[in-house]
Amino acid sequence: MENIDFEKFKKLFLQEADEQLEIMEKAVMQLEENGEEREIIDEFFRMAHSLKGSAGSMGYTPIANLTHEMENVLDKLRNSPGILSDDIIDLLFISLDTLKHLRENVEKGLPETENPEIDHLLQRFGEITSKDSEKKETDIDKKIYLTSQELKNLKEKNQEKNVFFICFELIHQKEMQSMVAFLVLNNLKDEGEIIKTYPPHLDEVEGDLPFFSMLICTEKQTDEISRVIGQSLENEEFKIYTLEDIENGKSGEYFQEVKESFSQRGESRESIRVDIEKVDQLMKLVGELVIDKERLLEISKGIKANSRDNLEAQALLQTIPHVDFIATELHESVMDIRMYPVGSIFKRFPRLVRDISRQTGKDVKLKFSGEDTELDRTILQEVFDPLVHLVRNAIDHGIETPDRREKEGKPSQGLLALNAWQEENNIIIEVKDDGAGVDPEKIKSRALEKGLITAKEGEEMDSESLLELILEPGFSTSETVNDLSGRGVGMDVVRTNIEKLDGEVEITSQPGEGTSIKIVLPLTLAIVQALMVREKGNDYAIPLSAIFETILVNKNNRREVIKTVKSREVVTWREQVIPLIRLGEFFQLGNSHEEGFLIIGGVKGRMVAIMVEGVIGEQEIVVKSLGDFMGKDKLFGEIPGISGATIKGNGEVALILDIQGILKSFKKGGDSVERQSTGC
Amino acid sequence: MSAKVLVVDDASFMRLNLKNILESEGFEIIGEGTNGQEAVQLYQAEKPDVVTMDITMPEMDGLAAMEEIMEMDPQAKVIMVSAMGQETYIKKAIMSGAKNFIVKPFKKEKIIETLNKVLAS
Numbered sequence: 001m002e003n004i005d006f007e008k009f010k011k012l013f014l015q016e017a018d019e020q021l022e023i024m025e026k027a028v029m030q031l032e033e034n035g036e037e038r039e040i041i042d043e044f045f046r047m048a049h050s051l052k053g054s055a056g057s058m059g060y061t062p063i064a065n066l067t068h069e070m071e072n073v074l075d076k077l078r079n080s081p082g083i084l085s086d087d088i089i090d091l092l093f094i095s096l097d098t099l100k101h102l103r104e105n106v107e108k109g110l111p112e113t114e115n116p117e118i119d120h121l122l123q124r125f126g127e128i129t130s131k132d133s134e135k136k137e138t139d140i141d142k143k144i145y146l147t148s149q150e151l152k153n154l155k156e157k158n159q160e161k162n163v164f165f166i167c168f169e170l171i172h173q174k175e176m177q178s179m180v181a182f183l184v185l186n187n188l189k190d191e192g193e194i195i196k197t198y199p200p201h202l203d204e205v206e207g208d209l210p211f212f213s214m215l216i217c218t219e220k221q222t223d224e225i226s227r228v229i230g231q232s233l234e235n236e237e238f239k240i241y242t243l244e245d246i247e248n249g250k251s252g253e254y255f256q257e258v259k260e261s262f263s264q265r266g267e268s269r270e271s272i273r274v275d276i277e278k279v280d281q282l283m284k285l286v287g288e289l290v291i292d293k294e295r296l297l298e299i300s301k302g303i304k305a306n307s308r309d310n311l312e313a314q315a316l317l318q319t320i321p322h323v324d325f326i327a328t329e330l331h332e333s334v335m336d337i338r339m340y341p342v343g344s345i346f347k348r349f350p351r352l353v354r355d356i357s358r359q360t361g362k363d364v365k366l367k368f369s370g371e372d373t374e375l376d377r378t379i380l381q382e383v384f385d386p387l388v389h390l391v392r393n394a395i396d397h398g399i400e401t402p403d404r405r406e407k408e409g410k411p412s413q414g415l416l417a418l419n420a421w422q423e424e425n426n427i428i429i430e431v432k433d434d435g436a437g438v439d440p441e442k443i444k445s446r447a448l449e450k451g452l453i454t455a456k457e458g459e460e461m462d463s464e465s466l467l468e469l470i471l472e473p474g475f476s477t478s479e480t481v482n483d484l485s486g487r488g489v490g491m492d493v494v495r496t497n498i499e500k501l502d503g504e505v506e507i508t509s510q511p512g513e514g515t516s517i518k519i520v521l522p523l524t525l526a527i528v529q530a531l532m533v534r535e536k537g538n539d540y541a542i543p544l545s546a547i548f549e550t551i552l553v554n555k556n557n558r559r560e561v562i563k564t565v566k567s568r569e570v571v572t573w574r575e576q577v578i579p580l581i582r583l584g585e586f587f588q589l590g591n592s593h594e595e596g597f598l599i600i601g602g603v604k605g606r607m608v609a610i611m612v613e614g615v616i617g618e619q620e621i622v623v624k625s626l627g628d629f630m631g632k633d634k635l636f637g638e639i640p641g642i643s644g645a646t647i648k649g650n651g652e653v654a655l656i657l658d659i660q661g662i663l664k665s666f667k668k669g670g671d672s673v674e675r676q677s678t679g680c
Numbered sequence: 681m682s683a684k685v686l687v688v689d690d691a692s693f694m695r696l697n698l699k700n701i702l703e704s705e706g707f708e709i710i711g712e713g714t715n716g717q718e719a720v721q722l723y724q725a726e727k728p729d730v731v732t733m734d735i736t737m738p739e740m741d742g743l744a745a746m747e748e749i750m751e752m753d754p755q756a757k758v759i760m761v762s763a764m765g766q767e768t769y770i771k772k773a774i775m776s777g778a779k780n781f782i783v784k785p786f787k788k789e790k791i792i793e794t795l796n797k798v799l800a801s
Contacts, residue, residue, distance in 0.1 A: 009693065009696070009697070012692060012693045012696065013693055016691060016692070016693055045736070046736045046737075046738070049736050049763055050690065050691045050694075050736070052763055052764075052784075053691065053694055053763050053784040053785065054691055054693045054694060056763075056784055056785030057693070057694070057697055057784065057785040057786070059785075064785070068763075068764060068765070071763075071765055072765060075765065175764055175783040176762075176764060176767060176770070176781075176783050178767065179767055179770045179771070179774075179781060182767075182770070182771055182774060183774050183780065183781070186774050186775060203771070206767045207767075230797075231797060231798075231800075231801045232780060232797075234790070234793050234794065234797065235793075
């Protein structure tokens with residue numbers, strides 16, 4: 001770098017390095033906080049990359065080397081989501097500290113000395129980036145092989161055109177040699193047909209490639225090919241052999257004819273990486289297919305009755321069950337692709353737990369179980385934030401300080417467990433601590449104080465319902481607001497987020513023994529089994545998971561089944577008295593009928609009997625979100641009792657009932673809902 | 681007549697470095713772009729003989745900028761300037777018409793050689 005004012009460069013370099021380091025530090029913190037976010041990783045990568053470039057040009061090799069390794073790791077994060085670990089976060093933090101230190105040295109003009117710390121860091125980076133990375137070619141045999149037949153074909157081609165065998169050796173260019181090869185290959189492709197290359201997939205090779213060769217069939221002459229190669233190659237050696245040269249053995253060790261047919265060693269890949277968008281697209285298509293399948297089943301019912309003698313109709317009827325079967329299998333296969341182990345989010349917790357424990361002066365041991373339990377990737381992403389909140393709460397409010405624990409006769413180290421398992425069609429993720437537990441009486445007085453319940457309600461509530469009050473908006477038992485749990489994001493947000501996923505939050509707690517909070521999630525959101533019912537000319541879908549029984553109500557049994565208690569209609573079902581909701585009245589669609597079906601449904605042990613006019617039958621439905629239209633400040637406002645919509649076999653839309661929502665609004669405001677809007 | 685060069689890089693340090701090297705060899709720097717968008721605008725306005733294009737930049741990256749320039753002028757001579765490990769981008773760039781590439785950190789001779797080579801083709 002002659003002719004340049006070195007000091008001026010240095011100043012500029014330091015200035016930019018400061019900015020870059022600051023942004024990178026912010027990025028690591030965000031990564032630690034929010035997990036892998038593409039934008040942050042990209043930004044981080046960009047900064048590391050710029051710093052590497054300028055450091056390299058200035059000759060600050062340690063900075064360049066370290067940023068280079070950081071880049072590699074970031075690139076790996078980009079390419080294989082789910083690998084972000086505390087190790088990596090730690091390593092990035094340490095690297096930034098080291099970079100800052102190196103930057104100081106540059107500013108002070110200190111000479112670069114041997115730094116074992118950097119070597120150690122580089123080694124750790126190396127370990128991460130080389131882990132499960134694709135196997136490198138160990139093949140040291142640099143030959144292009146041709147079968148006798150292939151050679152014969154070439155000779156025929158050589159009658160009209162020229163066949164050249166070109167060997168390249170890169171001596172000067174040391175970086176990204178494979179790209180030089182790619183450039184040459186790309187330019188030669190315009191000149192003729194590339195028949196074979198060494199290494200076999202020359203256009204896919206990355207990294208070092210000091211030697212490569214290709215076999216080309218072209219109309220051009222040697223000098224022209226030589227000129228084209230020269231355009232993209234600076235001072236590097238290459239040799240062009242003709243087919244005659246090959247036959248005369250002049251091309252030597254790099255070319256060989258094999259007598260028997262030679263099959264290339266095929267790479268057997270156990271897995272491929274697929275863009276998640278493609279899987280989502282596939283899922284959407286399968287969803288559409290399921291709708292069409294249901295439509296076909298519907299149509300086939302009509303055909304069955306009408307056309308016993310029609311052979312074509314009969315053939316159609318035989319085909320449809322197979323389509324049904326295939327569509328279901330396909331659906332399951334696609335679902336399987338989307339499944340991701342819960343462990344991928346669990347592994348972000350150790351660092352978090354360590355930090356929170358340190359901040360709060362608690363001693364906490366974190367345990368996992370069921371990391372292999374798989375969950376739909378979309379759900380898994382959404383569940384991370386709520387889990388973080390629960391873990392924060394558990395450490396901050398649940399687990400006691402070591403002193404206190406010892407006084408209580410507990411081991412001084414608290415235990416926090418993240419467990420996951422499958423129960424029928426649900427995945428359960430539990431955050432369990434052995435801390436102080438929650439005292440229902442305290443919750444009651446707090447709820448009274450906050451005006452969440454009346455004194456009378458408080459008397460009637462059992463400890464389970466009291467515990468659930470924690471999930472109500474505006475409830476927080478923490479006396480002091482700290483930056484851990486009291487950030488204005490309460491448990492109600494946890495519940496709202498989980499309910500958005502069609503899940504539930506369950507709390508159990510024993511004062512003095514600990515608290516367990518379970519997040520119950522559906523295996524998948526997209527397609528569910530539902531019971532189709534009819535009311536006032538509209539069809540509704542009720543997820544089967546929320547239904548226990550269906551009871552026919554007619555004039556004979558009406559008086560026995562439906563009773564009135566305290567001016568409210570109830571149903572006695574398996575010795576339980578459960579409230580009755582008439583769907584038509586609930587949605588204010590008109591007066592109810594005296595005959596029909598009772599759908600006994602319930603969530604979390606809270607039961608409800610829903611009276612509808614008719615039951616259509618069970619069906620697989622594809623859940624379509626109404627999120628863009630329903631909810632606060634949206635077109636239709638908030639409509640309790642509706643969780644989404646689906647498209648029926650005949651193409652019409654049916655609303656999906658949300659039993660939990662119905663139970664909630666029923667509890668709050670009697671058996672009819674105040675509609676905020678007349679839409680829908 | 682000296683060849684007109686458009687230098688595109690988001691790091692002012694890099695731009696200054698390239699500018700110094702190129703000017704010392706008699707090239708004329710007719711513009712400096714700090715992101716892809718600027719690069720496209722400058723190309724349109726200044727019609728340089730050759731462009732050195734950084735890859736990772738804010739707003740619009742070098743790859744997208746190069747592609748837009750190639751669309752505007754299929755004869756455009758763009759040299760990608762990249763750091764180690766950007767194989768994928770370089771491949772895409774070469775396939776969309778980039779004439780050559782330089783790896784950061786670079787030697788003065790390498791840049792001059794590559795530029796001359798690309799200008800001569």
